[in-house]
Structure formats: structure tokens, C-alpha cells
Amino acid sequence: MGAREVGLPDRVVGEGLPESVTIWEVGPRDGLQNEDSIVPVGVKLEFLDRLADAGGRILEATSFVHPGWVPQLADAEELLAGLDRRAGVAYPVLVPNERGLDRALKAGVEHIAIFASATETFARKNLNSSLDEQFAMFDPVVTRAKAEGLRVRGYVSMCFGDPWEGPVAREQVVGVGKKLLDLGCDQLSLGDTIGVATPGQVTALIGGFDRVDRLAVHFHDTYGQALANTYAALRAGVRTVDSSAGGLGGCPYAESATGNLATEDLVWMLDGLGIEHGVDLDKLCDASAWMAEQLGRPSPSRVVRALRG
Structure with missing residues (x-):
């Protein structure tokens, strides 16, 4: 059977x-x-267009962090200025502080995310701040x-484990999350930044x-648990899942963090469970295969490997 003849999984509603x-x-x-290598802004813009063509409706476009922290995203203003904003598609951006918010507002964004830590050590390393x-x-x-x-949106990192502190107490994570909601965040994304979580956790x-x-969930696949953890989150009532086309990504401040849950792998599971999501898997695989070629x-x-060879 050829790579393109596999089609979609048989649907069995759970x-x-x-x-x-x-x-x-x-x-x-x-x-x-x-x-490691700077991705040209034109490539990023085409990637966003391809993801929108595939049915993506929330596409986190960039971040207004200081260029010295994350050089790969130093082109945030240029990218947003050149973005073909589709009707019905949200393009959130990450902002670290008020200066980042100033830049985001000037660029005309409508949806931002902040990035908090569930642990003291990561707060100091990533935010130059204490947990409180x-x-x-x-x-x-x-x-x-x-x-x-x-x-x-409020991201909470290191929700299940921290490379410096080890396992993270659930009460501590919940406390951080509730404070962010009290500040006014519309949504929380609970991140397994180094990919150590298991479904029971x-x-x-x-x-x-x-x-x-x-709540939303954001899983990394360091130990191959991202899909299992996502399934557990869905059964627990979560209805928003973060994922990365092609399984790209990591964390520049946590060396043990490998790639994110791949959107294609997530879509394959959701299709098999009969859960609607609005993304065209074939077009998504094309977008990710194209991006892999650029990289x-x-x-x-x-x-992607199974369907595109």
C-alpha cells in the first residue's frame, strides 16, 4: 500500500x-x-498561510520577547505587518511584559498570551523573577x-516536572493557575514543558x-506520552489542546524539552475517536512536509512520516 493510500482512521466514537x-x-x-538557523520571515508567512488553508483557526504567530532572548522571533513586527489575516482565524502572540504588550498593541493584535512558571527555579531562569x-x-x-x-491566555510551564526541582506539587500548580485566572486571564494552558507527565498525573x-x-493542555513528547496525556485530559473535561504542526519545537530555557505534540498525530487520534476539530489532515501533512523541507x-x-513517506 502506498503512503498516500492509507486515508483516515476508522472512526469509533469513545x-x-x-x-x-x-x-x-x-x-x-x-x-x-x-x-539554530534563522527562518526567513517569508517562510514563516507561507507556513501560516498553509496552516490556515488546512483549517487551522488558532495560529500562534510569534512572540514579542527581547530579540536577545529568542533571536528566531526578532522579526515579530515584520511578520505581523506582512500577515494575510484570514477571517475566522485568530493569530495570538506571546508577550513577556508591558514592553512586549506595547509592541503587540502597536502591531494591532487581538489576542495575547503571557508565560508563567509553576516553579521557583524556572521563574528565575526564564522570567528573572521569583514565583510570587x-x-x-x-x-x-x-x-x-x-x-x-x-x-x-496564561501559559503555566513546568506543571508536572522541573529539570532543577524534580516533581512539582499539584497544589502549587493549581495555586499559580488560579492566580492567573484571578488576574483576568480568559484561559490557562497547562504545560508539561519537559514531557515527563503520565495520564494519571x-x-x-x-x-x-x-x-x-x-483549561487547555500543552504536552511535549520527550517520553512518548503526549497523546496518552491528551486523551486523559479530554476525558477529564479539557476541550482545547495545544500542538505543533510537524511536531516542531522545544523550549530555549529547558534543554531537556523536546518537540511538542505533533498536530498531525493529534488529528489522527481525534479523527479515530470521531471528535470534530476542523483541520484537513491531508493539507496539514502537506504544510508540515513543506516546512520540514525548508528546515x-x-x-x-x-x-507525516507515515502518510508522506
């Missing part, structure tokens, strides 16, 4: 699962931020963004939150 899931595509930002001090930094960002009519952590409808290496996604 009990206790949602009818639909929102896929939050992070490939253009999180997927490319750790590349980070909220004072985020407060004016969220307040101003909401006053400007922007939607705000995922179920237990989600169970600590009152508003599961405001000069094969796609990490198992589904």
Missing part, C-alpha cells in the same frame, strides 16, 4: 469524550523559536490588555481546578 476540540496551533511560534513576584509583572499586562479588548492535576472549561530535515511527526 464514551466520555467531547464532540469537538479546539486545536491551538503553536508551530509558527513555539515550533520555530528554538531553531511574577504576578506583579503580569498584573499590569493583563489589566491593560483586557482594557484594550484583547483576549488573554494529568487527570489528578485537572481535577484540582474548578473551571475545567477554561532541511524530516518531520518528527509519525503521521
